[in-house]
Amino acid sequence: MKRKSPAARFLISLGIGAILLFASGHVDELRAYQGAQVAIYAIAIASIVLLTGFSGQISLGHGALLAVGGYAAVIAQIHWHLPYPLTFLIGGIAGALAGYVLGIAAARLRGPYLAGTTLALAVGLPSLANQFHILGGEQGLPFDVGTAPTWIGKDFTQYRWFFWVAVTAALAIFWLLRNLLSTRYGRRWRAVRANPTAAALAGIDIAKAKVLAFTLSSAVAGLSGALFAMLLGLVAPLAFTLTLSFTLVTGAVLAGVSNLGGSIVGALVLVAIPELSNVVATHLGGSDRVTANLPGVVTSVLLIVTVLLAPNGPRIPRRHK
Amino acid sequence: MATFFNTILVGISSGSIYALMSLSLVLVWRSTRVVNFAAAGQAVLSTYLGYEAMSRLHNYWLSLPIAVIAGALISALVESCVMRPLAKRSKGTAVESIAPVIATLGILGLIRGVVGLIWGNTFLQYTSPLSSKGFTIGHTTIPFSPLNAAIVIGAAIVLAIFAAIFRFTRLGLALRAASFQPEISRLSGIRVDRIRTIGWAFAGAAGALAGALVTPTAYLSPNSLDLLLVSGFVAAVIGGLESLIGAVVGGLVLGVGFAFILQYIGTQVTFSAAFIILIIVLFIRPQGIFGRGGSREA
Numbered sequence: 001m002k003r004k005s006p007a008a009r010f011l012i013s014l015g016i017g018a019i020l021l022f023a024s025g026h027v028d029e030l031r032a033y034q035g036a037q038v039a040i041y042a043i044a045i046a047s048i049v050l051l052t053g054f055s056g057q058i059s060l061g062h063g064a065l066l067a068v069g070g071y072a073a074v075i076a077q078i079h080w081h082l083p084y085p086l087t088f089l090i091g092g093i094a095g096a097l098a099g100y101v102l103g104i105a106a107a108r109l110r111g112p113y114l115a116g117t118t119l120a121l122a123v124g125l126p127s128l129a130n131q132f133h134i135l136g137g138e139q140g141l142p143f144d145v146g147t148a149p150t151w152i153g154k155d156f157t158q159y160r161w162f163f164w165v166a167v168t169a170a171l172a173i174f175w176l177l178r179n180l181l182s183t184r185y186g187r188r189w190r191a192v193r194a195n196p197t198a199a200a201l202a203g204i205d206i207a208k209a210k211v212l213a214f215t216l217s218s219a220v221a222g223l224s225g226a227l228f229a230m231l232l233g234l235v236a237p238l239a240f241t242l243t244l245s246f247t248l249v250t251g252a253v254l255a256g257v258s259n260l261g262g263s264i265v266g267a268l269v270l271v272a273i274p275e276l277s278n279v280v281a282t283h284l285g286g287s288d289r290v291t292a293n294l295p296g297v298v299t300s301v302l303l304i305v306t307v308l309l310a311p312n313g314p315r316i317p318r319r320h321k
Numbered sequence: 322m323a324t325f326f327n328t329i330l331v332g333i334s335s336g337s338i339y340a341l342m343s344l345s346l347v348l349v350w351r352s353t354r355v356v357n358f359a360a361a362g363q364a365v366l367s368t369y370l371g372y373e374a375m376s377r378l379h380n381y382w383l384s385l386p387i388a389v390i391a392g393a394l395i396s397a398l399v400e401s402c403v404m405r406p407l408a409k410r411s412k413g414t415a416v417e418s419i420a421p422v423i424a425t426l427g428i429l430g431l432i433r434g435v436v437g438l439i440w441g442n443t444f445l446q447y448t449s450p451l452s453s454k455g456f457t458i459g460h461t462t463i464p465f466s467p468l469n470a471a472i473v474i475g476a477a478i479v480l481a482i483f484a485a486i487f488r489f490t491r492l493g494l495a496l497r498a499a500s501f502q503p504e505i506s507r508l509s510g511i512r513v514d515r516i517r518t519i520g521w522a523f524a525g526a527a528g529a530l531a532g533a534l535v536t537p538t539a540y541l542s543p544n545s546l547d548l549l550l551v552s553g554f555v556a557a558v559i560g561g562l563e564s565l566i567g568a569v570v571g572g573l574v575l576g577v578g579f580a581f582i583l584q585y586i587g588t589q590v591t592f593s594a595a596f597i598i599l600i601i602v603l604f605i606r607p608q609g610i611f612g613r614g615g616s617r618e619a
Contacts, residue, residue: 058419060358060426105600111418112356112562116554117603119358120596123551127592242547246426253423293437300430307424308407 006179013171020167032159033231034271039166040227041267043173045251046260047220050177053258054186055213056193057106061118062221063245064125065102069095069222070229070240071135074143084145088169088226095222096215103214107207122245126237140236143229166227173220177260180216189213243296250303256310273298327463328584329577334469336576337476338535342553343560343568344483345528350562351500352520353408359399359425361550362432363525364532365543367392369436371533372447372541381449385475385533392529393522399428400521405514433543442543449537472534479530480569483523487565496520528553548592552579555599 020035027035044066051057059065072094073087082090102121106114129135145165180186188209191199200206229235247270255266277294284290342360349357357363371388375381403424411420451468487493498506499516507513531553532546539545556575560567575598582594590597 052419056419058422060422105603109603112350112422113558113603115358115422116356116551116558117596117599120551120555120599123547124593124596127589131589242544246430249423249426250430257419289438289441292442293434295434296430297434297438300427300434303427304403304424304431307420307427308403308410 006175009175009178013175017167017171021164029157029159032157032163034275036159036163036166036231037271038264038267039163039170040224040231041248041251041270042264043170043227044221044224044248045255045263045266045270046173046177047217047224048248048252049255049257049260049263050181050220051213051217052252053256053260054181054193055189055210056196057210057214058111058115058249059106059118059214059217059245060115060249061120061122061125061245062217062248063240063242064118064122065095065098065218065221066225066228066244067126067235067237067240068098068218069225070143070235071129071141071225072222073226074141074229074235075134077143078141084230087145088223088230091226091229092219092223095225096219099218099221100211100215102218103211106214107210119242119245122242126240129237136236138237140234140239142234144233145230162231165230169223169227173223174260174263177220181260185209185212247299250299253303253306269302270299273302323461323463324584327465328580330463330465331469332577332580333573334465334472334576335535335579336556336573337473338531338549338572339552339556339575340569340572341476341479341527341531341534342549343556343572344480344565345524345531346553346557347560347562347565347568348520348524348527350557351565352496352517353400353404353421355404355421355425356554357425357524358422358550359428359432360524360528360553361544361546362429362436363392363395363399364528364549365541365546366395366432366436367525367529368447368532368536368541368546369440371529372440372445372536375447381537385530388533389526389529392532393526396525396528397518397522399525400518403428404521405517436543440543444540444542444545447533447536447541451537453538468537472538475530475534479527483527483565486523492519496523548595551595555595555602558599559602 044062047065048059048062051059069091073091076082076087076090077084102118105117109117129140130137135141145162181189188199188204191202191204192206192209196206199209225240228239232239251266251270252263253266254269255262255264274295277298278291281290281294342364345360345364346357349355349360367388370391371384374387375384378384404421407420407424411417449468449471451466451471453466453468455462455464455466456470457463487497495506495511495516496519498509499511499513500520503513506516531549535549536545552575553572556571557568558571559574560569560571575595578598579591579594582590
């Protein structure tokens with residue numbers, strides 16, 4: 001991470017955004033959809049990078065926090081009729097609240113306990129939807145952010161619009177996180193991760209730093225959950241499975257767990273793998289079985305190989321050594 | 322009152338399955354300091370192999386030992402091919418405690434995918450010849466069935482064999498020593514690496530039996546054992562994660578607890594109950610029933 005001022009980073013984000021949004025006009029719907037997917041995955045992976053890479057906590061249950069954000073956003077729209085940008089915000093806030101509660105528990109736990117607890121959460125939480133009428137049961141609830149406003153331009157397709165929203169959110173989040181990580185909070189998290197004892201001796205309140213990291217990570221996860229709901233057009237228990245949680249961890253590992261920018265690479269890989277393995281599956285004769293399972297096999301093999309070859313992630317930032 | 326006792330009986334039956342899974346996790350944790358989230362995957366694969374054996378041999382009782390042996394081999398393979406090299410590479414790095422967790426997730430995903438490729442993602446029936454209809458005593462039928470009885474007996478036999486091995490054999494002594502003091506064990510001539518692989522094999526066998534016993538009460542699919550993994554983990558935490566007896570007691574306690582929740586609250590909380598019980602245990606008695614004091618540090 002080179003030192004850049006927040007303003008410089010803002011300009012860079014703006015530049016990237018302009019290029020991406022211009023490019024979105026020249027691709028077909030499928031690519032626009034996948035582009036939106038990459039942006040949303042990148043945000044979700046960034047939330048895990050923030051948690052694992054910068055504060056040393058692990059979560060196998062971030063899918064559950066995505067669910068919290070998604071459901072909160074949808075409920076805010078259905079019951080309070082909020083405009084969609086505000087529903088995303090509500091998703092983030094709901095995620096933060098859930099993360100704060102979980103973070104207090106998490107700060108007392110380490111390694112295997114935290115992993116197991118978050119795993120239990122990921123298995124347990126989505127099924128709550130079946131118990132409360134307001135959550136819509138197995139079918140879930142519809143989420144509609146509408147079509148693009150007319151002032152942006154004519155013939156704006158649905159997925160291109162989603163792409164715009166997702167990319168804007170992603171750039172804003174990445175800009176915020178980048179700046180945050182170069183403040184004292186970011187330094188504290190890194191200190192806690194590198195050596196908790198030394199950090200405590202230096203006067204850092206470890207529990208507080210960890211809870212804050214968990215809360216922020218969950219807020220980001222909640223926001224990405226709301227965006228995820230936008231892309232799917234609904235929230236349902238089946239959208240936030242254990243597999244989603246594992247996929248996000250995989251993305252973070254492929255990104256290099258302590259590399260924020262890597263989240264984008266991780267997200268690209270996650271979206272590209274099903275696409276590429278579909279091509280392979282078609283060549284192999286393409287039965288449903290192969291199409292359904294090849295992406296999982298490829299992702300898992302990549303995950304194992306990455307962990308084996310570079311336990312710290314493919315790109316190890318030298319600065320932290 | 323009758324309902325009360327029936328609930329306990331049903332709880333003991335499911336509890337003995339949790340005890341096996343919990344034992345599998347505790348054995349691995351003690352020997353390598355890893356919570357093996359791939360245990361669910363290993364058990365699924367061994368259960369599919371048991372299913373395959375049954376569809377060839379048409380005999381459930383023959384397919385059980387096949388599944389168990391397969392489970393032991395798979396587990397030993399996972400340890401020696403992935404976990405051991407990983408432990409050597411990640412030693413001393415910042416990710417020492419996280420990397421193994423991620424690796425077991427990778428293995429879980431890989432096994433699920435491979436199982437899906439071979440057998441498809443449809444629900445399969447792996448049935449036992451025993452009836453799942455309850456025994457009839459006098460005029461009342463209780464929910465405890467011959468299948469439940471077989472589960473309890475099967476689990477009890479295996480637990481007794483494990484206990485005997487751990488207590489009375491040289492292998493058991495080596496297993497305990499290697500997990501307690503690896504360096505000193507190495508100095509006294511125990512091949513710690515090999516002993517660890519054997520520990521993993523035992524764990525795989527326990528998990529495989531849990532999978533093969535629980536599947537006849539439900540169905541078989543690539544992720545049908547996820548909930549069993551979570552229950553096993555909760556049971557292990559109740560028991561203190563270190564203690565083998567604790568793992569078994571934790572499993573039984575959790576099974577009976579679940580049975581009461583299902584009986585008196587309803588089936589809709591099945592999935593969240595494990596999480597709630599886990600949180601309560603971690604807050605009230607984080608070291609578990611049989612755990613030593615001190616904090617829950619990795």
